[in-house]
Amino acid sequence: MTDLTQAQVRERIEQNLAGRHRKEKLFRGLGIASIAFGVFAVLLLFTDIISKGSGAFVQTAVQLEVTYDPAVLGIEEVNEESLTWANFTGVIRQSLRERFPGVSGRSEKRELYSLVSTGAPFTLRDRLQANPALLGQTEKVWFAADDDVDTFLKSLDDSAEGFRGRTSDEMAAWVQTLWDSGELKKRFNTTFFTNGDSREPEQAGIRAALVGSLLTLLVTLALSFPIGVAAAIYLEEYAPKNRWTDLIEVNINNLAAVPSIVFGLLGLAIFINFFELPRSAPLVGGLVLTLMTLPTIIISSRAALKSVPPSIREAAMGMGASRMQVVLHHVLPLAMPGMLTGAIIGMAQALGETAPLLMIGMVAFIVDVPAGITDPATVLPVQIFLWADSPERAFVERTSAAIMVLLSFLIVMNTSAVLLRKKLERRW
Incomplete structure (x- = not known):
């Protein structure tokens, strides 16, 4: 083997470094181009919606x-x-x-x-x-x-x-x-x-849909948050580590990826056909969305519980606290910011859902504003779906305006989740 001189070694190293630098610049350029394309697509979408809906x-x-x-x-x-x-x-x-x-x-x-x-x-x-x-x-x-x-x-x-x-x-x-x-x-x-919905575009409004969305989300939050937090506490703090709990964890993770329309079919079969609850009511819609958001809340709540250092638990145990006192007085308050963040994200996901609510009949033409969770109602995404299918030209701008209102609520909810997490989280 011929020995390479110092100059030849340096030349080869410089060639290899130049090739690595080119690849790094190419990779960085592709990343910047991807981000720029995504931002451009979002700006194009918002510009189109605002231009059509501002009227x-x-x-x-x-x-x-x-x-x-x-x-x-x-x-x-x-x-x-x-x-x-x-x-x-x-x-x-x-x-x-x-x-x-x-x-x-x-x-x-x-x-x-x-x-x-x-x-x-x-x-x-x-x-x-x-x-x-x-x-x-x-x-x-x-x-x-x-x-x-x-x-x-x-x-x-x-x-x-x-x-x-x-x-x-x-x-x-x-x-x-x-x-x-x-x-x-x-x-x-x-x-x-x-106003509520109307066949005439100039009389159509979103008040009934907004109230229906609010009542549906209240039912969803009242059921999904305590059940999800309780399930997360049990799985993380009390459940033994065996194949049954592993099976439960796998199924919870799988449920988070199930298409939302499947939950609508489940709600139609159980809540309406079996329990005979009123169709197109916020009560049924909240129950269906509870099933859909539970996996998200459970997973985020378990992650929040895992983030609490074991030393907190050990110190409380050393002071003579019971297992329940450790969880309720020390672990749960420290994990609550992460749990609330997961709950807000789950509620934002539920607010934008349409498919499961269509399956339980919330596609009805609703003019009157619902007064309770058992009154006939619709929600804002379904109202957008109905208006988008209307032939009148004036409904185009009302559809876009309703999308603007829905996006505003989603942005506020997601921003609140981020700010709440940053303000309340603790670094260990």
């Missing part, structure tokens, strides 16, 4: 001068029974005809009447019910515009020229007239946060 927080309103004519309303006095049968639609149509007296013909009038939302009569009913002295009087009232008018106006830059969609020339001219006179304006859409 749902603004609603077009039409101002009309209405006369509470008893002859048109068909009532003589204001009471609950008369308001039920009063012809508020006729009052609104009369106001529209007076505003545009040149409109004639059945088809033109039908199109004129579609300027305002079909929920406008309920606005008049509420105003007259709140102030019976308005009977026989005239006042100017703002009504929500129809979804086609709202979409048409939002597609323009403060003018009624450009995009038409399903809007006819006559409708565009009426919109322009109302806009120029100040009788048409855009304002914050409080209906989106105060």
